[in-house]
Amino acid sequence: MTNTLTREECLERAKMHEQLAATTADASARMMHQAMAAEFRRRADGEADDGIRQAVNRPIMELVSKVA
Secondary structure, eight states, rough: OOOOOHHHOOOOHHHHHHHHHHHOOOOHHHHHHHHHHHHHHHHTTGGGGHHHHHHTTSSSOOOOOOOO
C-alpha cells in the first residue's frame, strides 16, 4: 500500500476489496480482502491523524557510542 493515497482513493480501494471478498469462495482470500478493506477504511478515516501517527513512529532517543 502506498502512503500517498487520498481519502477518496482509500475508500475506493476499500469498496473494491469488499466486493472481491464477497465474490470469492476461497476463505483465506476472503479474509485477506476483508483485512485490506478494513485497512483502507482505517486510512481513509484517519487521514487527519497522519501527523500524530508519524510522530509516534519516530525514535524517542538515539543511542550514540562514546568517543574517547
